[in-house]
Amino acid sequence: MNPRRNAIIELRQAGGIFRRPAAFVFPMNDGDGNLRGFGWVEPCYIDPAGATMQADHYLIGQVSVMAKGNGFTVSDPDLGITATVLPWADATDDPEGSCGRALADFDDYLVAKGITIDQEWAEVASALGIPAE
Numbered sequence: 001m002n003p004r005r006n007a008i009i010e011l012r013q014a015g016g017i018f019r020r021p022a023a024f025v026f027p028m029n030d031g032d033g034n035l036r037g038f039g040w041v042e043p044c045y046i047d048p049a050g051a052t053m054q055a056d057h058y059l060i061g062q063v064s065v066m067a068k069g070n071g072f073t074v075s076d077p078d079l080g081i082t083a084t085v086l087p088w089a090d091a092t093d094d095p096e097g098s099c100g101r102a103l104a105d106f107d108d109y110l111v112a113k114g115i116t117i118d119q120e121w122a123e124v125a126s127a128l129g130i131p132a133e
Contacts, residue, residue, distance in 0.1 A: 005117055006088040006106070008099045009040055009057075013081045020057075021102035024121055025085050026130060028060060035063050037074050038085065041124055043106035056128055059083050 004025040011018045022040035030036045037060035045055035061076035075082040088103050110120055125131065 004085065004087065005121075006103045007040070008086045008088055010084040010086060011081060012083075013079075019099050021099040021106075022085070023103070023106050024124060026125075028058065036060050037063065038072075038083075039128075039130075040085075041128075043102050043109075045124075046106060046109045 005023065007022040007025045009020045009022050009025070011020065020040075021043055023043040023045075024041045026039050027035050028037040028039055037058065039056060039058040042053075042055045042057070044053060059074050059076060059081070061074045061079075064073050064075075073082060073084045088100065110117055113120075
């Protein structure tokens with residue numbers, strides 16, 4: 001499965017709902033190829049001054065595919081967190097627009113760098129030790 005691109009990760013936990021931009025979202029499979037969770041890379045890694053936080057995140061848990069649209073949800077009851085992957089075009093609940101702005105800046109970065117998103121994914125996947133497919 002190729003990674004999804006330009007998504008919003010909606011994290012739900014006891015403290016509330018938090019939304020994070022994701023330049024890339026990739027599956028995490030077990031040894032038999034079954035989907036066990038996902039990882040995502042936030043576009044903060046492109047900040048020329050250096051990222052102020054870790055850009056890559058991972059969540060393993062119970063996976064469910066959304067009946068409508070092409071998002072999916074992973075829940076980890078032990079951590080008390082549920083994460084839903086929402087394609088950016090379908091993410092209507094970004095009240096501050098911060099995720100959308102970050103993803104638009106990422107698209108501008110690719111244009112300025114003169115590369116495709118697939119080329120960027122190959123570099124990022126290599127840096128993280130993930131097969132780029």
